[in-house]
Amino acid sequence: xxxxxxxxxxxxxxxxxxxxxxGFAAEIVHADILARxxxxxxxxxxxxxxxxxxxxxxxxxxxxxxISTQKYVDEKATHFESLKLSLNLxxxxxxxxxxxxxxxxxxxxWEACAANGDIYKKAYKIKYCVGCELEKTESELINGRCAIHxxxxxxxxxxxxxxxxxxxxxxxxxxxYEKNPEFVVPATRLHEIKAFVERGLxxxxxxxxxxxxPWGVDVPGDSxxxxxxxxxxxxxxxxxxxxxxxxxxxxxxxxxxQIAGKDNLRQQSAMWQAMLMSAKxxxxxxxxxxxxINSGGQKMSKSLGNVINPFDLVKEYGTDAVRYxxxxxxxxxxxxxxxxxRIKEAYNANLANGLGNLTSRILKMAETNLEKAVxxxxxxxxxVYKKALxxxxxxTAADYIWQEIAVLDSIIQEExxxxxxxxxxxxxxxxxxxxxxxxxxIGRMLNPILPExxxxxxxxxxxxxxxxxxxxxxxx
Numbered sequence: 001x002x003x004x005x006x007x008x009x010x011x012x013x014x015x016x017x018x019x020x021x022x023g024f025a026a027e028i029v030h031a032d033i034l035a036r037x038x039x040x041x042x043x044x045x046x047x048x049x050x051x052x053x054x055x056x057x058x059x060x061x062x063x064x065x066x067i068s069t070q071k072y073v074d075e076k077a078t079h080f081e082s083l084k085l086s087l088n089l090x091x092x093x094x095x096x097x098x099x100x101x102x103x104x105x106x107x108x109x110w111e112a113c114a115a116n117g118d119i120y121k122k123a124y125k126i127k128y129c130v131g132c133e134l135e136k137t138e139s140e141l142i143n144g145r146c147a148i149h150x151x152x153x154x155x156x157x158x159x160x161x162x163x164x165x166x167x168x169x170x171x172x173x174x175x176x177y178e179k180n181p182e183f184v185v186p187a188t189r190l191h192e193i194k195a196f197v198e199r200g201l202x203x204x205x206x207x208x209x210x211x212x213x214p215w216g217v218d219v220p221g222d223s224x225x226x227x228x229x230x231x232x233x234x235x236x237x238x239x240x241x242x243x244x245x246x247x248x249x250x251x252x253x254x255x256x257x258q259i260a261g262k263d264n265l266r267q268q269s270a271m272w273q274a275m276l277m278s279a280k281x282x283x284x285x286x287x288x289x290x291x292x293i294n295s296g297g298q299k300m301s302k303s304l305g306n307v308i309n310p311f312d313l314v315k316e317y318g319t320d321a322v323r324y325x326x327x328x329x330x331x332x333x334x335x336x337x338x339x340x341x342r343i344k345e346a347y348n349a350n351l352a353n354g355l356g357n358l359t360s361r362i363l364k365m366a367e368t369n370l371e372k373a374v375x376x377x378x379x380x381x382x383x384v385y386k387k388a389l390x391x392x393x394x395x396t397a398a399d400y401i402w403q404e405i406a407v408l409d410s411i412i413q414e415e416x417x418x419x420x421x422x423x424x425x426x427x428x429x430x431x432x433x434x435x436x437x438x439x440x441x442i443g444r445m446l447n448p449i450l451p452e453x454x455x456x457x458x459x460x461x462x463x464x465x466x467x468x469x470x471x472x473x474x475x476x
Contacts, residue, residue, distance in 0.1 A: 007043035008256030008285075009035050010237050012264055013052035013097065015133075016076035017061040020083055021300065022326075022338060023261065023293045025310035029326045030290065030394055031259045032089045036448035037389045039090075046253050048240050050095035051077045055133050055229030056208075059215040069215045073098055086311055088319050088451055095236045097217075105239030106217045106232040110206075112244075112279035114220075118165040124205065125158040132263065133229050135204065148263050162207040162225060169274035170201050176273060176283060184269050185392060186333040189262065189289040193269045204271070206231040234272045238281065255285035262289050288392050291335040308338060320450040321347055321472060327449045328398035348474055350402060355442075356472035358405055359457055361412060362435045363466040369421055373464035374433045380441040389448070401445050408438055436461050 011031050014024045028049055035047040052058075053073040062072035073096070081094050095102060113119050128135050131149030135157075140147065145154065177183055177194050184190035207225040208216065216226030237258065242249030260268045269287045276283050292299070295306040313322045329346050330336040366374075388397035411431070412418075421428035443457035453471055460467050 004042060004044040006046070006252050007035070007038040008046045008048070008241065008253040009038075010048035010240075010256060010258055012258075012260045012268070013050045013095070013233055013236060014080060015055065015058060016051050016053050016073050016080070017057045019076070019079050020310060022308040022310050022313070023300070024080075025083065025087060025322070026293060026326045026330050026336075027259060027261065027290055028083060028089060028091075029087055029323055030332060030392075032087070032091070033323075033327060033394050033448045034257075034259075034389070034392060035090055036451065040447060045090075046093065046241060046256075047091040048093040048095060048237070049080075049089075049091045050093070050236060050240075051080050051097070052229065052233045053077065053096055053098045054216045054227075054232055056213055057130050057133065059213060060130075062215075070098070083310070086314050086319065087323065093240045095240045097233050097236060102236055102239055103217045103232075105243060106227060106235045107220045108244050109235045109238075109275070109279055110220050110227065110231070113164065113275065116278050116280065118168065118278040119162055119206065120165070121160060121162050123158075123160045124163075125156065127154045128157045129154055157205075159209050159212070161205040161209070161228075162219065162222075163203045164206045164231070164275065164278070166203050166271065166274055167201045169277055170197055172277055173197050173201075173270055173273060182286065183284075184265075184287045184289060186289065189265055189269075189287075189333075193265055196266060197270055201270075201274075204228075230267055230271065231275070234267070234275065237272075237284075243281070255282045257286045257288065258284055259288040259290065262291055265289055289333065291331060291333060293330060294335060294337050296339055297337060308340065313343065317343070317347055317475070318472075320453045321351055323450055324351060324398075327394050328402070330395070332392060332394050344475055347472065351472035352470075352474040354402065354405055355453070356470055358408055358412075359439065359460070359471055360466060362408070362432070362439050363460050363464075365418055365421075365432050366436050366461075367465050369425075369429060369432055370436075370464055373462055374436045374440075376437065376440050376462070380437070381444055382441075385445055394449070397445070398449055401442055401449075404438065404442055404445075408435055408442075411435065436464075 009031055011028050031047065035045050038045050058073065059069055062069040065072060077096055083089060084091060110119070129146040129149055129152060131152045132146060142150065146152065174194065174197055177190060184193055206228045207219050208228060210224055210226050214226065216229065217232045219225040219227055237256065238250065238254060241253040258268055273283045294300065295308060298306060300307045310322060325343055325346055330338065382400070385397050385400050388400065412435070415431050417428040417431040440458055440461045443454050443461065446454035446457065456467055456471060
């Protein structure tokens with residue numbers, strides 16, 4: 001039996017200093033849709049996610065709550081892992097950066113970079129954003145503050161740390177982007193990272209003094225330092241697939257596809273790639289960069305009271321309804337504005353009155369008028385839908401499905417097969433059978449996006465029977 005083609009996709013690892021929010025829910029649902037689509041296309045899939053549990057802000061949050069950092073991250077990690085059930089996710093790897101296996105691999109990666117002459121020690125002074133866990137140059141600041149975390153005071157870090165020779169990899173990175181014009185998608189983000197690298201790269205700190213910040217992976221051979229959170233966390237992408245111990249597994253899955261928010265552009269598409277080059281490993285296959293989710297025109301924050309909790313949404317609307325919203329109403333590459341009012345409007349218009357109503361109308365006509373279920377042809381999924389998902393454009397794929405829903409609604413309205421059956425039953429049967437086949441195709445296309453609803457529709461068409469309950473009851 002021929003070995004299946006392999007497909008590896010990973011999300012970023014969210015920090016555990018706060019609970020899961022709708023922004024990360026969108027990232028992981030988008031990754032799940034791509035993973036499910038790859039399986040439909042015959043790939044063997046490895047889908048990785050997890051939690052980033054080191055760094056200053058995690059350490060400080062545990063101190064604020066008066067508990068040990070390990071206990072704090074243990075509790076928080078379960079909240080993120082529970083997204084699997086709540087959002088019906090298909091990931092088969094959940095890595096925690098406090099896992100012994102990850103720590104060991106991070107140490108091995110450090111040693112590989114050091115062996116290549118890319119790690120050295122020096123004294124330095126920087127402005128540091130704890131929210132980003134990144135140093136900031138003057139050109140990146142707005143009114144002296146981080147553009148992404150303007151509510152946080154920048155901190156001055158002045159100490160002797162280990163550094164990574166990022167500057168050494170400017171040409172290699174530019175060559176990578178030139179040879180792989182779709183290495184970062186969308187193209188606007190590739191242009192952005194190319195411009196960043198062309199301006200010149202500065203070596204970055206990859207350790208912290210343990211006396212000031214003890215929560216991290218120990219630096220090999222130096223008990224006074226722990227690894228900088230970004231250096232340690234990025235290694236998860238390869239240690240979960242076997243590096244460095246299981247070469248066969250690693251080579252089977254790597255290089256992989258990484259999906260991340262636009263605030264991760266530099267780390268994923270430049271810093272991590274340079275680190276891989278230093279360790280003499282293949283660079284990533286592709287980086288997908290998503291936009292932010294705002295609410296009412298403002299960035300979500302606890303102080304503004306506009307944070308949307310994905311668990312609350314699932315409780316109110318159901319898993320597939322939340323997946324629908326994140327797939328179709330949240331754009332994959334640009335910022336999106338989300339409010340509770342907009343979620344309810346989309347649910348009623350496109351699920352209750354749209355997909356749910358169409359399914360009921362077609363299956364009621366079929367159950368009443370067809371003697372048996374229709375024959376379902378193979379390979380009815382349109383190319384436009386496939387091409388959209390192959391370009392990671394989940395919204396366009398979802399839009400196509402709802403365009404087809406509108407077409408079927410128009411056919412029912414114009415042809416009125418429920419009336420025609422009384423005067424020309426043979427013609428009405430042809431129309432109803434065609435509607436059933438096309439509804440089944442909608443069910444097929446929904447498989448990666450709304451997996452539960454997909455199975456309900458396909459099963460109902462095959463049984464020639466209406467679902468016992470409404471797929472999406474209207475919300476008043």
